[in-house]
Amino acid sequence: MIHVPLLTLTLTAVAALRPFRAPQTQKDTVLGRRDLGAAAVAAVAALAPAAARAEPRDQWIAAQKEIDSILADWPIAGGGDGIRRRIGTVGTTSPLFDIEKTCPETLTDSFTAGRKLIPTADDPVAFAEALEEFASGIARVDGMAYSSNFAGGSGKPSENSATRYIERSKDELVALKKDVAKMNAALGQ
Structure with a gap:
């Protein structure tokens, strides 16, 4: 249709x-x-990706499940790009894709306007702060996963290897769970 x-x-x-x-x-x-x-x-x-058309709370719940699923499925097939695809920084199929755009108070995007998480949070300020930390955490996971694609060739092999960058991206993903807990507390979940 x-x-x-x-x-x-x-x-x-x-x-x-x-x-x-x-x-x-x-x-x-x-x-x-x-x-x-x-x-x-x-x-x-x-067209907007399906995740962008989902209700914000539903997308947030799916995003949390995806983080748990990524950690449960570790090591991720496809290496760094596989990790990036699962965290929503490559492609549009992950529930984590553009999750930070689902939350703000002011949006001009017609697909998400009027459907936001910050105004519905029990503590909007704490949620907004945790959201910033969460977005930074996603960027760190993405950076480590991206770096794994180009690691090796120079420097100290034990520090500059694809395996080491993938381990670091997993460490960042585990740390991301703390931001998820803060966001859930601010939402009253």
């Missing part, structure tokens, strides 16, 4: 790309590959 805003956006994109002169030949009256390509790009750009 095509949603009205998506259909409107697609038709607007196609209309904007059409010339403003009267058609002179049969070729000018038919939608070309460029028109269809532009419409497809506009349609894909307008």
